[in-house]
Amino acid sequence: MANCPKIANFQTYFSRTILMTVRTRFAPSPTGYLHIGGVRTALFNWLLAKQSGGQFILRIDDTDQARNQEAALQPILEGFRWLGIDWDEGPEVGGPHEPYFQSARLEKYQAAAKALLEQGLAYRDYATTAEMTAERAAAEKAKQEFVYSRTWMAETDEQAAAFEAEGRAYVVRLKMPRVGKCEFTDKIVGEVSIDWASEADHAIQRADGTCLYHLANVVDDADFEITHVVRGIEHLSNTPRQIFIAQGLGYDLPVYAHIPYVAEPGSKKKLSKRKIAEYLNNKDFKRLYQSGADIADRIGLEIDPGTFNPVLVDFYEKIGFTPEAVVNYLVLLGWSLDDKTEDFTRASMLEHFSLDRVVKSAASFDPQKLLAFQGRYMNQIPLKKKTPRCARYLEQANLVETPIECDQVSTLKQIIEAAGDRIAMTGDILNFDDFWVDDDKLAYNEKAWQKRMVKPENAGFLIGELKKVLSATPEFAAADLETLIKGFCETQEIKIGDIIHALRVSVTGKAAGFGMFDTLAILGREKVVNRITIALQKLDDEKAGAAAV
RNA sequence: GGCCCCUUCGUCUAGUGGUUAGGACACCGGCCUUUCACGCCGGUAACACGGGUUCGAUCCCCGUAGGGGUCACCA
Numbered sequence: 001m002a003n004c005p006k007i008a009n010f011q012t013y014f015s016r017t018i019l020m021t022v023r024t025r026f027a028p029s030p031t032g033y034l035h036i037g038g039v040r041t042a043l044f045n046w047l048l049a050k051q052s053g054g055q056f057i058l059r060i061d062d063t064d065q066a067r068n069q070e071a072a073l074q075p076i077l078e079g080f081r082w083l084g085i086d087w088d089e090g091p092e093v094g095g096p097h098e099p100y101f102q103s104a105r106l107e108k109y110q111a112a113a114k115a116l117l118e119q120g121l122a123y124r125d126y127a128t129t130a131e132m133t134a135e136r137a138a139a140e141k142a143k144q145e146f147v148y149s150r151t152w153m154a155e156t157d158e159q160a161a162a163f164e165a166e167g168r169a170y171v172v173r174l175k176m177p178r179v180g181k182c183e184f185t186d187k188i189v190g191e192v193s194i195d196w197a198s199e200a201d202h203a204i205q206r207a208d209g210t211c212l213y214h215l216a217n218v219v220d221d222a223d224f225e226i227t228h229v230v231r232g233i234e235h236l237s238n239t240p241r242q243i244f245i246a247q248g249l250g251y252d253l254p255v256y257a258h259i260p261y262v263a264e265p266g267s268k269k270k271l272s273k274r275k276i277a278e279y280l281n282n283k284d285f286k287r288l289y290q291s292g293a294d295i296a297d298r299i300g301l302e303i304d305p306g307t308f309n310p311v312l313v314d315f316y317e318k319i320g321f322t323p324e325a326v327v328n329y330l331v332l333l334g335w336s337l338d339d340k341t342e343d344f345t346r347a348s349m350l351e352h353f354s355l356d357r358v359v360k361s362a363a364s365f366d367p368q369k370l371l372a373f374q375g376r377y378m379n380q381i382p383l384k385k386k387t388p389r390c391a392r393y394l395e396q397a398n399l400v401e402t403p404i405e406c407d408q409v410s411t412l413k414q415i416i417e418a419a420g421d422r423i424a425m426t427g428d429i430l431n432f433d434d435f436w437v438d439d440d441k442l443a444y445n446e447k448a449w450q451k452r453m454v455k456p457e458n459a460g461f462l463i464g465e466l467k468k469v470l471s472a473t474p475e476f477a478a479a480d481l482e483t484l485i486k487g488f489c490e491t492q493e494i495k496i497g498d499i500i501h502a503l504r505v506s507v508t509g510k511a512a513g514f515g516m517f518d519t520l521a522i523l524g525r526e527k528v529v530n531r532i533t534i535a536l537q538k539l540d541d542e543k544a545g546a547a548a549v
Numbered sequence: 550g551g552c553c554c555c556u557u558c559g560u561c562u563a564g565u566g567g568u569u570a571g572g573a574c575a576c577c578g579g580c581c582u583u584u585c586a587c588g589c590c591g592g593u594a595a596c597a598c599g600g601g602u603u604c605g606a607u608c609c610c611c612g613u614a615g616g617g618g619u620c621a622c623c624a
Contacts, residue, residue: 029624061624129622136620145551146620171622189554198552198620206622213624237553237619260555261618268555268616284560284575332561332573339563340572359562361555362617369561369574379587422586448584485583500583512585 022054023227026087027061027217030072033306034079034313036365037232037262037271040330044259045230046085047331047353057224058090062103063216069103079313083323084346089224097224102216109211112219112249113172113204120155121248122204124170126163127152147178148201172205174241182240187257187355189233194240202241218242222251230355233258234270257355260334263362271365273311285310288367292319295427299396310367320389320426325377329370334363343376375424386416390429399436411435411522418518434508435522439530444538448511452501453539459502460539462492466499467532476525478517485517506535 024045028038049056058080062069077091089095099105116122127135131152139146154160154170163170177196186192204215221229236258246253261270265282279285288310296303296318307314316326328344336359337344337352344352378386391412395402404412415432416423423429434442453459469488473480489496500516507528513519520528 027624031624063624125622132622140550143550173622192553194553200620203622208622210622212622217624232618233554234618235624238624258554263617266560270618329561334561336562338572342561342573363562364560366560366574372574375587420587424586496583498583504584510584514585516583 021227022049022052023057023225024049024054024230025057025059025221025224025226027059027220028076029061030069030076032072032075033273034076035271035273036311036313036330039079039083039085039313039326040262040333041230041232041259042080042085043083043327043330044335044353044355044358045228047349048228048230048355049088051350051353054227055088056086057095057097057226058087058100059220059224060091060101060103061213061216062101063211063213069101075307075314079317082317083313083327085327102220105216105220106210108219108223109216110205110209112215112245113211116174116204116245116248117172119248121175121244122172123150123175123201124154124160125150125152125173125201125203126154126160126166126168126170128168145198146200147197148173150201169207171203171207173201173203174244176201176241176244182243184239184243184253184256186236186239187228187255188260188358188360189236189258192236192239194237196240199240199244204245214238214242215245218245218249218251221254222246222249226254228257229254230257230259233260257358259358260360260362262333263364265365265367267364268362270362271311273309276305276309276311279311282367284367288371291425292427295319295393295425295430298430298433299393299427300398301396311365318427320393320428321374322377322381322425325374326370328377329373333365334359371424375421378424378426379421383413383416386423386426387413389426390416390423393427393429394436397430397433399430399433414518414522418514418522420514422514432513434510434513439527439534442509442531442534444505444509444535445511448501448505449509452505452511453535454542456498456502460536462494462499463502463506463532464536465492466503467529467536470520470525470532471529473525476521478515478521481517481520503532507531 026038026042026045028034046056048054058077060069060073073091080087087093089097090100094100113122117124127148132148135149136146152163152168153173153175154163160170176199180196181193182196182199183191183193202214203212205211220226239256239258243253263269264271264275265279265285276289280289292308292310292315293303295301296308301308301318308318309315313326317323324346327346327349328342331344331349331353332342335353335357337357387409391400391404391409394400394408394412395404400408400412412429415435416429419429419432422431437443453463466485466488469484470481473484475481475484485499486496489499492499501511504510504513504516504519507523508519523531
């Protein structure tokens with residue numbers, strides 16, 4: 001072979017382009033929500049396929065409910081688009097194996113069921129639901145594994161006719177082996193060995209002729225030429241029966257890789273979107289939720305408990321997370337490259353991802369770490385990109401015109417620059433609403449007001465004096481203001497801290513914010529002076545009121 | 550309950566038959582500072598337990614405990 005380069009080349013070519021083309025898939029049900037655990041599974045699939053030039057396929061598992069499917073599908077597709085997880089074949093993009101909706105593929109499944117029936121690998125079962133339930137209950141009562149008696153199994157047309165004469169209808173069940181073991185290698189779990197006998201005779205076709213998940217799944221995976229089935233570990237116990245089906249139908253088996261589920265914050269239970277009320281007891285989860293809820297509230301977004309949920313990706317999009325941050329966080333949830341690398345670009349993920357390094361145990365969702373990634377990514381986004389994103393929130397909160405006006409944009413840019421990493425997600429721009437509200441509508445933080453204005457005896461006097469200086473100065477840039485105010489402090493023989501807190505409350509109403517000189521400069525002389533006047537009036541009124549009592 | 554899976558700081562994880570068990574987030578302390586953040590410096594903190602095997606086990610084997618998944622005419 002060594003002296004026969006042509007063949008060697010051919011082999012390389014052949015194995016890369018034909019044998020090794022990786023095709024993976026993600027198969028959501030159109031429920032309307034994209035679960036964060038599901039996204040991670042999809043991401044792993046996507047990475048695995050794309051890193052070697054393969055294809056990632058989106059298939060819609062809607063064998064059960066066909067109603068209102070289009071509406072329920074959109075949020076899922078939008079979520080993937082937002083995250084930059086694109087699909088080579090599937091809804092809206094089509095592909096060579098259309099259709100990609102299971103509801104439209106029934107004939108294929110029925111043909112497969114028929115083939116299994118003909119080979120004696122499946123049978124018509126005429127048991128009623130009640131009879132089946134009774135057998136199951138008996139097994140449970142005896143604390144034994146349920147093994148169907150096959151009393152109502154029909155393997156010949158004569159038997160079938162006899163049951164039908166009794167008015168019975170049939171489902172098609174797999175005739176599972178009852179001896180030996182099903183053995184297969186899982187890329188993550190390792191060697192798996194399960195007794196065939198522990199596999200029930202699972203139904204693959206309903207009485208109404210429609211087919212069930214396991215059959216549809218196997219048929220589609222083969223039809224779509226899926227090479228790697230990467231899915232949640234909850235499917236591990238489904239694998240033997242799917243192998244049984246695939247072998248019965250003469251398919252090549254895909255590579256299986258069962259990844260552990262994403263667990264709840266602070267527990268090892270599977271993360272579930274329904275348990276949000278419970279998760280809200282977790283202080284980190286609550287904080288994440290609350291910061292989102294605050295933003296949603298300010299932009300007038302209706303908080304639908306069904307969708308506004310940190311377990312769903314929708315949530316992050318709505319409050320201004322960066323998709324790259326979410327993806328980076330998720331890729332490290334159950335996978336790592338080495339002992340230190342944490343920041344991954346899409347390219348480096350593609351370069352380094354491998355199933356071999358997927359962790360075997362479940363990983364808890366950690367809102368704090370997600371937030372940390374988000375903060376880091378946000379910092380790297382250039383001002384030019386941040387500005388329009390932030391503007392959207394101001395518009396939605398009616399703090400600026402829609403669309404935002406030109407001079408407002410330049411103010412916004414200054415705010416974003418001055419705020420720096422205080423804006424961790426785009427929606428945080430709403431924390432700086434004080435720049436946009438009318439002077440007489442400014443809300444004052446009561447605690448700060450009391451502490452900085454009311455309690456210090458000379459606060460009013462100092463602010464009054466400062467107002468005179470600020471009114472008179474020709475320059476109003478941050479650097480000039482710093483010199484001016486420091487000079488003012490020297491004149492008054494006070495420390496800068498003695499005036500600046502009172503000043504901040506007076507002009508922003510808040511206890512904290514970014515640099516004071518920046519704040520003044522952005523606000524501009526007119527607003528600053530005006531707000532000080534209003535604040536001093538408020539102080540006077542309150543003192544007069546207090547004296548009267 | 551049957552079957553299957555998992556177990557390293559609070560969390561995500563790295564790691565090896567001999568390491569001061571590494572990193573990140575969080576937390577605590579300090580510095581910086583007009584507040585809040587950031588940043589910088591430092592710190593606390595883990596191999597579930599019990600038996601083996603071995604000169605030596607976090608690492609290999611067995612068991613125990615704990616946690617979890619799954620047992621549909623759902624997907």
